[in-house]
Amino acid sequence: MVRLPVRVLAATAVLVLAGCGLGEPGGASGPGEAAGAATNTQADATPPSEEQPGGAVSDANAPDLEEPRGAPLERVVDWRPRKLENGEATVSCAAEYDAAGDGVPVANLGYSAMRRAMAACADTGVLRLRYDGKVTADFTALIERTVELADTLGIQSRILDLDSSGGQIEEAIRAGDVIGESGWTLWVREGSVCHSSCVLLLAAGDMRMIAGDVGIHRMIRIGSAATSRAELQQELQAVHGQVREYLQRNGVAFAVADLMMTVPNRDLRLLTDEELDRYGLSGQNAVADDLQRIRLAQKCGESFVRRKEAFFRAFDRECRVGEDEVGAMGECGVELRARFGFPDQQCPAESPLSEYDTALAADGGSDGGKRS
Known part of the structure; x- marks a missing residue:
């Protein structure tokens, strides 16, 4: 009997530095390509390494995220050549993974390279995007480009198979808004994690299926100049407000944003199954x-x-x-x-x-x- 996977929920995202765009070797050019408070379960949690800063990280110099809400905004995908620098992605045209594996590697985010990787999925009608890495501008570009090509190829069933320790908060919100508008099932498979800002991605999924660990901790600011608690709180307040507003439009409890202000960044607060249900982070998105x-x-x-x-x-x-x-x-x-x-x-x-x-x-x- 074929083992079959299910839809999973996306998780809170963490800020990470974006990778540089690199050219795509050969092939036809794509559009614009020529242009250039619950029980603490921290026992088994592993804090982020110093070499790869974890946590829900916010870029102090990031542009303002505020934009009008209401009808979905018209999104113009930037197809300038770039590489996936902060993670690894694969594309499979089947939901089952035990026997079929995770599919074709996708490192080049150019139009023709991605279209070649996804073309066979037009026949099955299923796309499973496996991503192992940080939530950065590269990841947002991967999601935007995958969605545009899936729409073009008529692929309706879309699964985002996550394994991420977090990254940039702003990029998690940007990617999450795209996910929320385009009909994704999110998975956190057994042996995978969705920590810190990755949890924001979970919030956006239409359906979330979770077998791995989901955890959160305190947001930090890159390049903070704060010298007092009051200054640090002032720096974080605007980001905290954006996270709360994002969670609200995705039907997730404010408590998640509040927990992201209280758990020390050096620690990790793993959420129980009951908490994931209570906060609206698993199962169907209300x-x-x-x-x-x-x-x-x-x-x-x-x-x-x-x-x-x-x-x-x-x-x-x-x-x-x-x-x-x-x-x-x-x-x-x-x-x-x-x-x-x-x-x-x-x-x-x-x-x-x-x-x-x-x-x-x-x-x-x-x-x-x-x-x-």
Whole structure:
């Protein structure tokens, strides 16, 4: 039986220095390419190293993030050549990872290189982007470019498979806003982590599935000139306000931002499963669910919406509790679907866990199969 993974939640992001853009070797040019307060669970947490500053880091010289809210903003993707300097990314066209692995490496963020890496995913309709590294401007560029190409290629099922110790807060918010507008499932797989500012990414996912560690600690400012507690608080207050506003629009509790002001940066506060649920960082995103409900009722009918809601309640009880692997959660969910009449013949793409259907068809499996 093929082991299948599930959707995961994105986590709080950390500020890190952006890498330099480098040219793309050969190939066709793309657009613009020629232009140039809960129980402390810190026992097993590992603080960031001095060589790679961790924590929820804020750049004192970063441009203001304030922009009008309401309808999604028109985003123009900058396709100037650049390399992924602060992490490693791979693209897979299947949700399953135990047998299929993590796919094709993506280090060159040029248009033609990324399109080649993603082209096969147009056939499966599934894109899984695995990212292991810091949250920086490189990561934001990776997300923006992946979204534009996924839209162009018609790839609807999108999974962001995270392993990150954090990075730049401002970049986490920028990348999170793109994620929130473009229909992603977020994973933190067994053996992976989502620490510090990475948690902000989790907040943005439509669906979050978490088997690894999620942890937070205090924000710090790069190049701070503070000489007193009052000065340091004044420096952090604006960033804290931006984080709170970001969490609010993504349906996550303010308590997460407040915890990011209280846990010492040298420590790490791991969140329990109960806290992840309470703060709105795992499972279905309540804001995305509200927005999708009206559209689904119009397209698929009220019965579909009620069955889908009942499915996810059962999924939370039976699949997320007691499983310690994202793949096992996915297998459980696939088996559970038949009880609620999924996949739906009229709306297969909107059915729960539709990202697994391609792998099931290729494997000759069915929703009624038992896990090995």
